[in-house]
Amino acid sequence: MKSRRQFLKISSLSAAGLVFGGGLLETFADNLLKSNQSYFKGPYDFTRTPTYCEVCFWKCAGWVHKDENGRIKKIIGNDDDPNCNGRFCPRGTGGVGMYFDEDRLKTPLIRTDERGKQSFREATWDEAFDYIAAKMNKIKEEHGPECTALFTHGSGGKYFGNLLKGFGSNNIAAPSYAQCRGPREVAFIATFGQGINSPENTDIRDTKCLVLIGSHLGENMHNGQVQEMSDAIDKGTTIITVDPRFSTVASKSKYWLPIKPSTDMALLLSWMNVIISEGLYDKEYIEKYAFGFEELKAHVQSFTPEWAYGITTIKPQQIRDTAREMAHAAPAVIVHPGRHVTWYGDDTQRLRAVAILNALLGSWGRRGGFYNPAKASVPHFHLPDFPTPNKDWRAAMGGKYKLADLALASGVCEATIPSPEMSCSIKGWIVNGTNLINTLPDQKKTIAAIQALDLLVVVDTMPMEITGYADVVLPECTYLERYDSLRISQGRVPSIALRMPAVDPLYNTKPAFWMARELAKKLDLLQYFPFETIEEEIDWELKQVGSSLEEMQRIGVKLMDREVDDLYFGEDEDVEFYTNTGKIELYSTALEGEGFDPMPVFTQHPEPSEGFYRLIYGRAPMHTFSRTANNPNLTDLMDENTVWVNPKVAKEWGLKNDQYVYLENQDGVISDFKIKVRVTERIRWDSVYMVHGFGHADKRLTRAFGKGVSDTQMITNVMLDPIMGGTGMRGNFVTFRFDNKKTEV
Amino acid sequence: MRYAMAIDTKKCVGCSDCVVACQTENDVPIGHCRDWVVEVMDGTYPELEMELRSERCNHCENSPCVRCCPTGASHYSDGGIVLVTKNECIGCSACITSCPYDARYVHPDGYVDKCTFCLHRVKKGMQPACVAVCPTKCMYFGDLDDPRSEVSEVLKKRKYKTLIPEAGTKPQLYFLI
Secondary structure, eight states: OOOGGGGOOOOOTTSTTOOSOHHHHHHHHHHHHHHOOSOOOOOTTOSEEEEEOOSSTTOOEEEEEEOTTSOEEEEEEOTTOTTTTTOOOHHHHTTHHHHHOTTSOOSOEEEOSSTTSOOEEEOOHHHHHHHHHHHHHHHHHHHOGGGEEEEEOSTTHHHHHHHHHHHTOOOEEOHHIIIIIHHHHHHHHHHHSSOOTTTTOBOGGGOSEEEEESOOTTTSOOHHHHHHHHHHHHTTOEEEEEOSBOOTTGGGOSEEEOOOTTOHHHHHHHHHHHHHHTTOSOHHHHHHHEEOHHHHHHHHTTOOHHHHHHHHOOOHHHHHHHHHHHHHHTTSEEEOOOSOOOSSSOHHHHHHHHHHHHHHHTOBTSTTSBOOOEEOOOOOOOOOOOOOOSOOGGGGGTTOOTTOOSBOHHHHHHTTSOOTTOSOOOOEEEEESOOHHHHSSOHHHHHHHHHTOSEEEEEESSOOTGGGGOSEEEEBOOGGGOOOOOEEEEESSOEEEOOOOSSOOSTTOBOHHHHHHHHHHHTTOGGGOOOSSHHHHHHHHHHHTTOOHHHHHHHSEEEOOOSSOOSSOOTTOOOOOSSTTSSEESSOHHHHHTTSOSSOOOOOOOOOOTTOEEEEEEOOTTOOTTTTTTOHHHHHHOOSOEEEEOHHHHHHHTOOTTOEEEEEETTOOBOSSOEEEEEOTTBOTTEEEEESSOOBOOTTOTTTBTOSOOHHHHOOOOEEOTTTOOEEOOOOEEEEESOOTTOOO | OOEEEEEETTTOOOOOHHHHHHHHHHTOOTTOOSOEEEEEEEEETTEEEEEEEEEOOOOOTTOHHHHHOSSSOEEEOGGGOEEEOGGGOOOOOHHHHHOTTOOOEEOTTSSEEOOOTTHHHHTTTOOOHHHHHOTTOOEEEEETTSTTSHHHHHHHHSOEEOSOGGGOOOOOEEEEO
């Protein structure tokens, strides 16, 4: 195939906004690097510097533009980046607010009172590192290095990960697994031998039918996907949306199925029933690639649309019509695997049903279905071997969750709470860029785990609930003020992107690489940090792939060769899948082997009692997690969440638009703060809806404090997925209260 | 030359990226905006329809704001774009009252401010910031007098409407429906 590099568009350096001509700039950057290798001081002479966004996980590459005073002005997308195609989403565009937020953490802090009290004294970096190193060494001596853990979300994780592995622990967890997409990965690996990853390998650009089940694409603003969906709308693609809420994308769909919450599995099984009984499945594909079709056929025989109607409230004719639409478009059809799929504890099985449905339609490996992604191959410098830990978080799980292929954040949290069954619980946490109090469900449990720790280090840019519990707070500079490791993306075309500082860090803040390396010095682990500066490491890595730091500073994004042109399966191609049978497993031998149902079954989930409503939560396009709630630019767009209430329910309770109420869940937990009522037809009468990430309890967040309700606070009924340990978070019901005597707002 | 914008309500997801992009491009102070998103709902559950619209100054051909401005600060510029000259504006707000689209606000520095179709960018051959950033590419900008401009092409192909046509202002913001 042709080299992708031939298509590589080098951005014109004479384009608007640049002061220097190309040649001059190169020389300038060269000199700057030569004379200043230790730390790349604010390159104020660049009017634009490359970055990749850190506001969400999509990591779009872009340019940071500065005004004539060297002040950050705006951030825009890099035209050459396949993740964003030159267009940032509101969060990325509003990333400037992260830098300008005057509530940022400014200097290292050491706790002076009990955990959770937010009492700290300012410390020097050296003091902070001495404190941490002493505690870590003490944990190592008394309990072993395995009794430490890292929770991470974001770019700094790589360096703290190396530190921890060098120290002797592999308890490295990201909430994005057990709290978000883990069930999907396990389900797709069980079916196709391959996960979905991020960005997803969904070929939305070329699809003829996009099926979204519990996925509010557009409101979640997963940039590349939203862009492709928009192109698909232009081409007249059929969109089918299944959601109890009239989501934005529901309003753009040919079919909106307003399903009764918690019954999605019944609909999926019934779609399979129609597709098999009407002979609409891809017979050649199934015969050639699949294992267990006859078993599946027998299994779904009784799951008729009439059966599903009683459960889902979706009319049988609608179920048949939508199944036929999908089959008509096949194989250019995507039953989208979604994201944040941890709902009812049977999530791996539900996502298995999604995977099987795709298999029946023959969409995996086909144009308009799921393409085969390629990851850019960038060699990392070979580090000395890490010591082998004697045990990890799994030891505390009693043999459960063997199919989880990554560490569970909730599992590590669980393993921290002392119990008689455990030989040693975890004693030290490093938390990098994730507000665990609002990220993990069941706050009481998270706090219990924290109170059992000997050491809690929190690395963040902003004060958060979690920083209040820290022994040491390490203030990280924002992504606009630092280098980070290269973004290495998979996709139709693999790509790499550079992030470099646009300006010097404000206040006494530092990048994670520097922090991890300084800690490594104190812990005598410098062998795992062979490069003195991150620039040297990046430059070394880039030189292995024929580029350099200097080149990337100019272009920001580089597209790499695809090793093989195998975006889709060839006609009559023999494909071996990484499953036990080498086939697409409609009947999962891996699940059966672990004692689970080899094919998905329907489970009835509890329903709200009189006066209670199922709590459904989701995203708004302008906010990410709880991270952006204080961002001045994004708060300006949306500064609190609202509780969506159907007019029938509002009438019963006498609720008016914009009225504030408290929420109480079925376990008697009352929200700390009040939330504004939004009376809208867009939500069912048995549910309420709110956007995640509000109701911050940290007063130092001057814009976000006390605004709206934290859905996490209301989630106390966590339904664990027995297969992979995902935390199902749709099992809470709430009612309205007009006061909360415990708090004053 | 007649600059106009067409916005596809079928593709807009109401993310407000246009609003942030405008704020950072044009130094619009936080707490104010030159563009905004409107959501219009119709029906009862589950028979519902929703329209999302990114709105801004309509750069009307027959602009009440230009007519009523006592100092001439509000005026027509290149291609019919309606602008306010900062230092001629006395902040009397007559234009704000006269605008049927509520498209203007008083800048904290005392003058009236609003969308300029990013004339400073347009002059350089670039698109307005909101159009350039929109992830769904739901906005089209160009010269209506040029039959081959993006905006002319899309208005030929699609059904559209303008807002409050009965006000007789001849708005140059078109919504594709």
